[in-house]
Amino acid sequence: MLEYAQTAIRILGKANAATLAADQTSFLAVSYAVQVIGEAANKVSPAGQAALPDVPWRDAIAMRHRLVHGYRSRSAEIMVQTIAVRLPELTAVLERILNKSVDDERSGALPSEDQ
Template identity: 45%
Template structure:
């Protein structure tokens, strides 16, 4: 695995962690009332998806349990359908899907000595 791929996977871990920390126990209503936090969470999730998109297929195929396509799809929704973002879905993604994603990515990094 090349350095660029290692950096992308580490970025996914870093920004998924930041998004999860920013969401915490907040509800969609909480996030709707906190513009800066909402925008920061959206941006962090976009970075996770963009980094996932740039991970080569060969690496993605070695880790099929990682939701690469879901991360990319969420990024695409946030970028292209930004006016229609459902905050409940965003919070669910970050709170429910990111912790196992982070664990899987960290496992991938450790298994490949990254």
């Protein structure tokens, strides 16, 4: 999820809805990245989602469903809003979770893969 969020943010860059709508390759690329994020979120068990309540699971899954099933509702404005506002929030949450996991493993709070 983190990798695809970072990729979508990078591809979008400083584009606005008009420039994204005019660039079909970038629009399809960021749409795919957001779709993958939602698909990954949907694969996390309810217990896993409950354990990480700061992750916007339902929003990610809902956006994936909108992209996959609502072809006519694909909007460059919604995509820009999602990528420019929501994905930086998501990346911050995921980075915090991953950094905490690494710190916990280093401190011995979590067993390492070797144990």
